[in-house]
Amino acid sequence: MDGKRKLTQLSELGEFKLIDHLTKDFVNQNKSSLKGIGDDAAVISTSNGDIVLTTDLLVEGIHFNLVYTPLKHIGYKSVVVNLSDIYAMNARPSQITVSLAVSKKFSLEALEEFYAGVKLACERYCVDLVGGDTSSSITGMMVSITAVGFAPAERLVYRNGACINDLICVSGDLGAAYTGLQILERERKIFESDPLIQPDLAGYDYILARQLKPEARIDIIEKLEKSSILPTSMIDISDGLSSDLLHICTQSKVGCRIYQEKIPINKETARVAGELNLEPLICALNGGEDYELLFTIPLGEAEKATGLQDVSVIGHITGQEKGIKIVTDGGSEILLDAEGWDTMASKNHS
Numbered sequence: 136m137d138g139k140r141k142l143t144q145l146s147e148l149g150e151f152k153l154i155d156h157l158t159k160d161f162v163n164q165n166k167s168s169l170k171g172i173g174d175d176a177a178v179i180s181t182s183n184g185d186i187v188l189t190t191d192l193l194v195e196g197i198h199f200n201l202v203y204t205p206l207k208h209i210g211y212k213s214v215v216v217n218l219s220d221i222y223a224m225n226a227r228p229s230q231i232t233v234s235l236a237v238s239k240k241f242s243l244e245a246l247e248e249f250y251a252g253v254k255l256a257c258e259r260y261c262v263d264l265v266g267g268d269t270s271s272s273i274t275g276m277m278v279s280i281t282a283v284g285f286a287p288a289e290r291l292v293y294r295n296g297a298c299i300n301d302l303i304c305v306s307g308d309l310g311a312a313y314t315g316l317q318i319l320e321r322e323r324k325i326f327e328s329d330p331l332i333q334p335d336l337a338g339y340d341y342i343l344a345r346q347l348k349p350e351a352r353i354d355i356i357e358k359l360e361k362s363s364i365l366p367t368s369m370i371d372i373s374d375g376l377s378s379d380l381l382h383i384c385t386q387s388k389v390g391c392r393i394y395q396e397k398i399p400i401n402k403e404t405a406r407v408a409g410e411l412n413l414e415p416l417i418c419a420l421n422g423g424e425d426y427e428l429l430f431t432i433p434l435g436e437a438e439k440a441t442g443l444q445d446v447s448v449i450g451h452i453t454g455q456e457k458g459i460k461i462v463t464d465g466g467s468e469i470l471l472d473a474e475g476w477d478t479m480a481s482k483n484h485s
């Protein structure tokens with residue numbers, strides 16, 4: 136023995152186990168901390184309704200690449216991903232703070248572009264920029280945004296409320312942002328090997344927009360409210376359907392069956408996945424960054440749900456003992472795990 140303590144590589148744990156490990160000894164000391172770690176956002180009670188609070192960190196080279204992402208888009212997306220977490224609690228965002236670390240390579244004009252994107256998102260979603268922090272960094276850019284929202288306590292929807300027989304619904308379509316990222320990465324590599332070759336991005340409009348300019352689904356939240364549907368559980372899809380459905384099922388202590396044929400995949404996504412030798416279903420299950428809403432509703436609301444535009448019913452909740460499974464078009468039942476049922480080769484975000 137050399138007396139040295141063996142240190143643990145973070146990769147041995149993965150993101151979720153790491154968060155659990157680091158925070159397991161924290162006990163809330165304030166009654167007002169209604170919901171702590173573990174949902175899309177924390178919930179703080181006040182005598183005047185509940186406050187919903189979430190934060191996200193975006194790091195250059197991990198979450199965005201400046202080679203193909205205009206700074207205005209990064210500003211816009213950084214805000215939107217936070218608002219998406221607020222909507223996933225069925226709350227309404229109202230304020231954000233923006234903290235920024237930038238290296239010397241950024242000019243005033245570059246940061247103005249970033250803030251133009253932040254402003255566009257603030258206007259589009261009616262939220263106010265109320266503060267933040269600014270620092271220099273040795274390498275690259277880091278953006279940390281915190282969003283605050285409000286909801287009446289009885290309207291809040293958590294990840295842990297799914298019940299047996301509930302229907303599983305998802306908004307929009309899945310896998311597009313991931314295939315968009317693969318196209319951008321492909322063109323980046325071609326460009327880096329030969330700068331004379333211009334990127335060829337024609338025919339990829341939809342998937343590129345989904346990667347570069349995602350939207351938070353306030354329209355779905357509004358439609359649900361108009362139809363008087365209160366989901367029993369909800370999460371936004373940031374890490375992929377598979378991983379996020381797992382969060383709902385494990386926290387609700389239930390199982391589920393989803394059906395391959397019901398999973399909404401845009402035609403362009405399917406075409407490009409084929410072009411990239413990827414299985415469209417795997418892109419939908421594991422891709423992430425779709426920022427669609429995944430929610431469960433009581434079976435009794437089935438009729439109302441099928442009337443909702445841009446919402447697909449993809450399966451139902453079962454008892455926990457039945458496992459968390461997808462039924463493929465061929466009829467086989469496959470267990471979903473945190474990485475989906477086929478680990479993806481590369482995923483450049485966490």
Ligand code: ADP
Nearest residue numbers: 154158171172173174175176177191220373374
């Ligand atoms: P989302 O994908 O919805 O943004 P995350 O997977 O980032 O959610 O986070 C899951 C939960 O863990 C959230 O409640 C979040 O606030 C919490 N969390 C993440 N990182 C940390 C950390 N470093 N310390 C404490 N809590 C954290």
Ligand code: MG
Nearest residue numbers: 175220371373
């Ligand atoms: Mg979330």
